[in-house]
Amino acid sequence: MSNPTVISTTVALDAVSGRTDFAGPQGPRPQPFFTPKRVIIYSILFVACLYYLFPMYIMVMTSFKTMPEIRFGNIFAPPVEFTGEAWVKAWSSACTGLTCQGLSPGFWNSVKILIPSVLVSTAVAAVNGYALVNWKFKGSEIFFAVLIFGSFIPYQVFLYPLVMITRELKIFGTIWAVILVHTIFGMPILTLLFRNYFASLPVELFKAARVDGAGFWRIFLEVMLPMSLPIVVVALILQVTGIWNDFLFGAVFAGTPNLPMTVQLNNIVNSAQGTPEYNVNMAATMLTGLVPLIVYFLSGRLFVRGVAAGAVKG
Amino acid sequence: MQKSVSVKGLSLNFGAVRVLQEMNLDVENGEFLVLLGPSGCGKSTLLNCIAGLLDVSAGQIFISGKNVTWEEPKDRGIGMVFQSYALYPQMSVRKNLSFGLRVAGLPRDEIDERVARASEMLQIEALLDRKPANLSGGQRQRVAIGRALVRDVDVFLFDEPLSNLDAKLRADLRVEIKRLHQRLKNTMIYVTHDQIEAMTLADRIAIMKEGIIQQLDTPHMIYNNPVNLFVAGFIGSPSMNFLEGTLSGGAIDLGDVSVPTERYGFEPGNEKWSGKAILGVRPEHVVVGEGASQQPFFFDAAIEIVEPMGADTVAWTRLGSHSFTFRADAELNLAQGQTVKLGFDAARASLFDAESGIRI
Numbered sequence: 001m002s003n004p005t006v007i008s009t010t011v012a013l014d015a016v017s018g019r020t021d022f023a024g025p026q027g028p029r030p031q032p033f034f035t036p037k038r039v040i041i042y043s044i045l046f047v048a049c050l051y052y053l054f055p056m057y058i059m060v061m062t063s064f065k066t067m068p069e070i071r072f073g074n075i076f077a078p079p080v081e082f083t084g085e086a087w088v089k090a091w092s093s094a095c096t097g098l099t100c101q102g103l104s105p106g107f108w109n110s111v112k113i114l115i116p117s118v119l120v121s122t123a124v125a126a127v128n129g130y131a132l133v134n135w136k137f138k139g140s141e142i143f144f145a146v147l148i149f150g151s152f153i154p155y156q157v158f159l160y161p162l163v164m165i166t167r168e169l170k171i172f173g174t175i176w177a178v179i180l181v182h183t184i185f186g187m188p189i190l191t192l193l194f195r196n197y198f199a200s201l202p203v204e205l206f207k208a209a210r211v212d213g214a215g216f217w218r219i220f221l222e223v224m225l226p227m228s229l230p231i232v233v234v235a236l237i238l239q240v241t242g243i244w245n246d247f248l249f250g251a252v253f254a255g256t257p258n259l260p261m262t263v264q265l266n267n268i269v270n271s272a273q274g275t276p277e278y279n280v281n282m283a284a285t286m287l288t289g290l291v292p293l294i295v296y297f298l299s300g301r302l303f304v305r306g307v308a309a310g311a312v313k314g
Numbered sequence: 315m316q317k318s319v320s321v322k323g324l325s326l327n328f329g330a331v332r333v334l335q336e337m338n339l340d341v342e343n344g345e346f347l348v349l350l351g352p353s354g355c356g357k358s359t360l361l362n363c364i365a366g367l368l369d370v371s372a373g374q375i376f377i378s379g380k381n382v383t384w385e386e387p388k389d390r391g392i393g394m395v396f397q398s399y400a401l402y403p404q405m406s407v408r409k410n411l412s413f414g415l416r417v418a419g420l421p422r423d424e425i426d427e428r429v430a431r432a433s434e435m436l437q438i439e440a441l442l443d444r445k446p447a448n449l450s451g452g453q454r455q456r457v458a459i460g461r462a463l464v465r466d467v468d469v470f471l472f473d474e475p476l477s478n479l480d481a482k483l484r485a486d487l488r489v490e491i492k493r494l495h496q497r498l499k500n501t502m503i504y505v506t507h508d509q510i511e512a513m514t515l516a517d518r519i520a521i522m523k524e525g526i527i528q529q530l531d532t533p534h535m536i537y538n539n540p541v542n543l544f545v546a547g548f549i550g551s552p553s554m555n556f557l558e559g560t561l562s563g564g565a566i567d568l569g570d571v572s573v574p575t576e577r578y579g580f581e582p583g584n585e586k587w588s589g590k591a592i593l594g595v596r597p598e599h600v601v602v603g604e605g606a607s608q609q610p611f612f613f614d615a616a617i618e619i620v621e622p623m624g625a626d627t628v629a630w631t632r633l634g635s636h637s638f639t640f641r642a643d644a645e646l647n648l649a650q651g652q653t654v655k656l657g658f659d660a661a662r663a664s665l666f667d668a669e670s671g672i673r674i
Binding site: 202204205207208209210211212213214218222223226227 | 367393397458
């Protein structure tokens with residue numbers, strides 16, 4: 001206590017903080033949990049949750065029941081006799097038209113369509129967006145406007161011309177036709193996405209790289225691309241779900257041996273022969289919806305990551 | 315002698331907007347040139363043209379005697395530092411520094427050596443393995459300067475490098491840039507809108523307005539002999555007092571008072587000039603109190619507003635019908651309503667043609 005500096009700091013602190021015997025409100029404002037606003041918000045959320053989860057619940061329950069149990073009609077009741085048979089049948093032996101191999105061939109077809117079309121469309125769109133922002137050429141704005149305009153025309157309008165084009169290219173009825181069509185149709189929206197993202201990056205970064213002597217590809221690969229993880233994830237999610245859920249292009253362009261999972265699912269569910277097997281239908285539907293679902297769950301966190309942090313003024 | 319950077323007849327138009335107009339500029343070897351002006355005056359544009367980041371509409375650019383008008387930025391022998399630092403966020407400091415050298419395909423040990431030398435010079439050795447996100451603003455700007463340094467170039471271009479920093483850091487780095495220039499003796503072209511930076515750093519300042527260089531001269535000449543009203547008003551804080559009146563026969567009549575101009579140093583040929591003119595007096599050239607009556611012109615003034623700045627005090631008063639500010643020693647304890655004796659000498663003042671704004 002003999003140290004004078006210590007004494008003087010205590011005195012100074014006292015002077016600042018003072019005594020805490022004020023009357024009236026002080027310190028942080030109390031925040032009760034059950035405010036009217038919260039009660040209303042959570043009630044609405046709860047009802048919305050039920051609304052969406054209830055059909056899901058019925059699907060899951062039905063898929064684990066046997067057909068005789070389903071015929072009893074208690075669709076809300078959990079299965080008495082729990083069985084995974086319907087799932088096995090949906091995957092490997094349900095009849096999709098003429099063949100009876102379940103959804104598995106369709107699943108692999110979808111994967112074969114999905115991977116190249118997602119990768120190619122995302123890669124090309126990233127380069128497009130980068131070029132449109134950083135390497136403006138004469139008419140680049142018009143080019144971009146035309147590209148965006150393309151995304152507002154309904155797909156059905158293009159269907160017949162595309163059939164003719166793919167026929168002339170001699171790929172109609174093959175997996176390459178679907179891949180090509182998906183790649184083309186992904187382009188406008190993905191290019192827009194990447195262009196806007198790259199436009200939001202500081203242009204000085206690009207200038208600095210040019211002063212450093214890097215060219216078109218080097219700047220793209222070493223400076224721009226490493227910063228684009230958030231937008232790449234967004235693009236991948238958009239494309240994976242869009243292409244996986246596509247029915248129209250798959251049904252038109254792929255040809256019977258290459259039909260994607262969605263088309264095969266339709267063939268199972270809408271089969272006109274025999275009694276409808278509700279448990280198999282439910283299992284098949286859930287199997288088909290699983291891929292986009294998993295993608296959402298896994299990538300949700302990456303959506304919000306700010307990768308450009310530190311590039312400019314903090 | 316060969317100029318380090320030469321700009322000849324340079325124009326740049328964005329559509330119908332003429333950003334730079336017929337600009338001519340010569341920078342000596344090892345000179346520190348500051349481009350100063352309000353925002354939108356074209357100073358950054360000029361720097362970008364010299365760097366090769368913008369295509370010019372007309373004219374030529376020479377660097378070290380070579381016509382580089384059509385050259386890529388990397389082939390111009392320049393290094394550039396940006397306001398927003400523009401560090402590559404995904405690369406460590408070391409990678410940031412060496413990026414340009416790796417692009418150029420230099421051998422590894424040469425790269426290591428240059429990075430080591432630059433980081434030693436800027437005292438950023440301890441930061442080499444960090445990412446830019448983990449650096450403070452001042453550290454980031456050091457790295458950005460280092461990135462220009464490793465390139466071993468003849469000309470450094472600075473585009474408002476200190477504008478994003480807080481006042482204290484700005485002052486520190488300013489001194490450091492000056493020290494760097496004394497050590498390297500490279501040509502440096504430095505864009506800023508901060509007149510203090512310009513005055514302290516520059517060998518010569520080019521003051522720009524609307525794409526035209528108004529005055530290109532040493533800081534001393536720009537401060538004491540501004541060529542026109544714009545330069546006079548832009549340099550100096552608080553800004554120069556402008557008193558409009560009629561100049562004739564060795565005095566300027568300001569309406570209610572007449573200020574003798576016999577001691578004023580007219581531009582050659584203007585000694586007999588008469589007509590509407592503006593007298594410019596810097597607030598810091600006004601003598602307050604006892605010494606005032608020894609000045610060629612003095613008057614009594616009632617103080618209207620006092621702004622204490624710490625080291626000195628700026629006070630607002632009137633000279634006749636004109637608003638008039640002066641800077642005084644803080645020790646004088648000036649107060650509102652007080653009457654003081656003020657005086658100044660026309661020899662240190664400036665006279666401008668009221669119509670054209672040009673120095674008489």
